[in-house]
Amino acid sequence: MAEKVLWKTKPVECWTKFKEIARERYTGDGTTTTTSNYRVQGFTASNYKVAGGGEGYAANCANMGLTLEFRRACEGMGYARDLCAYSGAHLGSIFTDKYAFGGSFPKPDLVKRGHTCDTHAKWALIEAEHYGVPFFATDGPLMYEFDSEQTRQNKMDYMVAQELESIEWQEKHTGERFDDEAYIRGLYNNFRSRNLWAQVCILNQNIPAPLDQKSIFSLFVIPFFQGARDECAQQMEILRDEVEDRVKNHIAAVPTERYRFVTTGIPPWHALNTFRYLEKYGAVSVACRYSTDLGTNTTMVEGGREVPIPTLEERGIVLKTREEAIRCAIERRCLYVTKTWRFCGHQGQENDLRQARLWQADGALLHYNRGCEQFSLGLPQIRQALLEHNYDVLIYEGSSTDPRDIDQIRTFDRIDTLMESRGLEKLND
Numbered sequence: 001m002a003e004k005v006l007w008k009t010k011p012v013e014c015w016t017k018f019k020e021i022a023r024e025r026y027t028g029d030g031t032t033t034t035t036s037n038y039r040v041q042g043f044t045a046s047n048y049k050v051a052g053g054g055e056g057y058a059a060n061c062a063n064m065g066l067t068l069e070f071r072r073a074c075e076g077m078g079y080a081r082d083l084c085a086y087s088g089a090h091l092g093s094i095f096t097d098k099y100a101f102g103g104s105f106p107k108p109d110l111v112k113r114g115h116t117c118d119t120h121a122k123w124a125l126i127e128a129e130h131y132g133v134p135f136f137a138t139d140g141p142l143m144y145e146f147d148s149e150q151t152r153q154n155k156m157d158y159m160v161a162q163e164l165e166s167i168e169w170q171e172k173h174t175g176e177r178f179d180d181e182a183y184i185r186g187l188y189n190n191f192r193s194r195n196l197w198a199q200v201c202i203l204n205q206n207i208p209a210p211l212d213q214k215s216i217f218s219l220f221v222i223p224f225f226q227g228a229r230d231e232c233a234q235q236m237e238i239l240r241d242e243v244e245d246r247v248k249n250h251i252a253a254v255p256t257e258r259y260r261f262v263t264t265g266i267p268p269w270h271a272l273n274t275f276r277y278l279e280k281y282g283a284v285s286v287a288c289r290y291s292t293d294l295g296t297n298t299t300m301v302e303g304g305r306e307v308p309i310p311t312l313e314e315r316g317i318v319l320k321t322r323e324e325a326i327r328c329a330i331e332r333r334c335l336y337v338t339k340t341w342r343f344c345g346h347q348g349q350e351n352d353l354r355q356a357r358l359w360q361a362d363g364a365l366l367h368y369n370r371g372c373e374q375f376s377l378g379l380p381q382i383r384q385a386l387l388e389h390n391y392d393v394l395i396y397e398g399s400s401t402d403p404r405d406i407d408q409i410r411t412f413d414r415i416d417t418l419m420e421s422r423g424l425e426k427l428n429d
Contacts, residue, residue, distance in 0.1 A: 007208045007252035012215065014238050021232060022221050026057060026101045038174050041108040041127065053108075053127070056225050058089035061100045062269035062401040070096065071402050085371020085401040087123040094130055107131050110173060112166060116140040117374055134173045138162040145347070156330055163326045180322045186228030187325050191311045191332075193227030196236035198298035198308035203243045204286050205359050208252030210243050213263055213285035214275040215253065220291040223298075256282035256427050259419070261394075262356050263288035264382065265367045265375040268398040268406050277412055278365075280426045281419040287359040289351060290375075297332070306358060348378045349385040356391055363392030363418070371399035394418050 041053050061067045067085075070092025075081055077095055079088065099105045111133055113124030121137040128135035139162060141155045167178045197220065204211050211219070219239065226232045245251075261278065263285045268274065275285055292298060299306040312319070312328070319325045356364060364386050368376050383393050394414055398406035419425075 005208075005258070007255045007257060008250060009252050009255040012211070012219075012239075012242065014235065014242055015215075017235060018219055018222055018239070021226060021235060022218070023101075025221075025226055026060065038109045038176070039106060040170075041111045041113075041124065053090050053093075053105075055086045055090075056221055057093075057100065058086040058401055059269040061089045061093060062403075063272065064100055065270065066098075066100055067092075067270060067401040068403055070098075071404075082370065084117075084119040084123070085369075085399050087119050088371075089401040091123065091126060094127060108133055110134050110136075110170065112136045112138070112170070114138050114140045116142070134169075136166050136169050138166055156327065159330045160323065160327050163330070164323065167322070178322070180325070183322070184319045184325045185230075187319065187329055188312050189230060189233040190227045190329075191309075192233045192313075193223040193236045194298045195308045195311045195314075196233075196240045197223035197227075198292070198306075199240050200236075200243050201287065201292045201298070202306060202308070203240075203247050206247045207260075207360060208250065208254070208257045209260070209284055209286040210246035210251060210253060211286075212253035212275065212279070213261075213267075213288055213291070214272050216288070216291050217267060217272065220294065224294045254279050254282065254284040257284050259283040259363070259422070259424060260359065260361045261285040261363050261365045262352070262359055262361045263365045263367070264290075264352060264379065265369050266290055266372055266400040267367060268369075269400055270403045271398065271406055271408055271411075274396075274408070274411060274415075277415060281415070281424045282427055283415075283419065283424070285365060286361065287355055289355065301354070304354075306354070349382050352382050353385055353389055356386065356389075361391065362422075363394060366393060366395045368395060368397045369400055370397065370405045371402055392418060392422070 058067070061070060067089040070089045071085075072092070073095045074083065074088045074092035077091075079091065093100065094105050097104045108127070108131060111124050111128040111131075112135070113120050115121035115137050124137065125135055138159070140159065143152060143155060147155070171178055200211070200219075201216075204216075222232050223236055227236070256279070259282055261283060265288075267288070267290070278285065298309060300309050301307075309332070317328065319328060352364065355361075364383075366379050366383055368379060370376075379395075383395060386393050396406075396411040396414060398411075
């Protein structure tokens with residue numbers, strides 16, 4: 001643990017611009033081109049408007065205190081109490097016809113969804129059936145280290161074929177040509193945005209941490225949900241430069257930093273004040289796999305350290321055709337196996353131990369998320385591995401969107417017990 005030091009601090013200067021861009025996803029078109037009036041749900045938009053919804057929307061609903069109403073509406077339609085927390089909140093918003101950002105829920109003209117967990121395709125199908133609009137699902141098999149080269153190539157070919165078919169389906173239902181040029185430009189931006197985000201996350205290994213986890217959860221939506229936009233890629237560079245400056249000048253997110261956590265899994269978006277409570281002790285959460293690698297990796301391992309995945313320009317890749325672009329997008333999943341899904345077994349333990357080591361953590365905060373069983377699989381084994389390597393481990397039960405599933409008073413009591421056992425008193429109230 002670090003000695004008691006009062007670090008310099010100041011707000012993140014580009015914070016306001018990030019908030020504006022993030023809000024545009026749900027209140028505007030969410031794309032840089034608006035050559036079409038069609039609104040789609042689930043697409044990397046190209047020249048189409050984006051219909052509000054999905055995991056990011058559900059997280060916003062939870063943070064805005066709306067998900068209890070939406071979850072109850074979903075259950076009232078006969079869906080299970082233990083349904084995926086994100087899908088329950090999103091579908092409840094549809095069933096109540098109440099949009100978190102004002103007005104009625106925006107009706108999509110098309111619904112497409114990649115199927116990478118048990119809920120995704122069915123969740124999107126329910127939305128499409130509710131509005132009576134066309135639906136298309138693509139399967140997304142996971143890539144594993146033990147896959148043979150032929151198996152990996154077969155999976156890639158399978159996914160490329162599905163994406164090409166989905167574009168033909170899209171063109172058929174809209175009567176409009178898919179904008180290959182916009183898609184390719186967006187892909188270059190996407191790789192660039194995620195590369196810059198990886199740089200930002202790695203800079204947080206510094207002591208003191210230039211960013212706190214609660215702020216990171218707000219910033220990461222730009223590279224992952226809107227990183228294909230020209231403006232977003234530019235804004236990510238501004239953020240990276242600012243964080244570099246904070247590191248150079250020892251500017252801390254938490255001026256009283258003296259204890260560092262890493263975090264695993266989806267946070268309880270309705271209870272992010274948990275991270276603020278930690279700060280009362282000078283404890284700061286500095287990294288989380290969910291915000292570093294959501295959906296697809298941003299980093300790869302070289303020599304025991306994590307480094308950003310190179311941009312397409314850095315790799316000298318020139319994309320000219322639709323198929324080349326789609327294959328390149330899917331290749332990321334094939335070459336850099338997605339850590340986000342890897343909480344089970346030996347791989348999950350390695351990932352979390354490496355994160356704790358590289359981000360110079362004293363302990364780990366593990367969220368046993370009732371709202372996403374996938375993200376809770378393997379957590380007992382990860383907890384044991386961290387304890388065996390002499391890290392403190394604080395566990396708490398909750399849900400990514402359902403406030404009924406968290407006992408915050410008990411969670412705060414556990415934080416008090418751990419901090420006091422390390423001789424740390426509250427610095428403020």
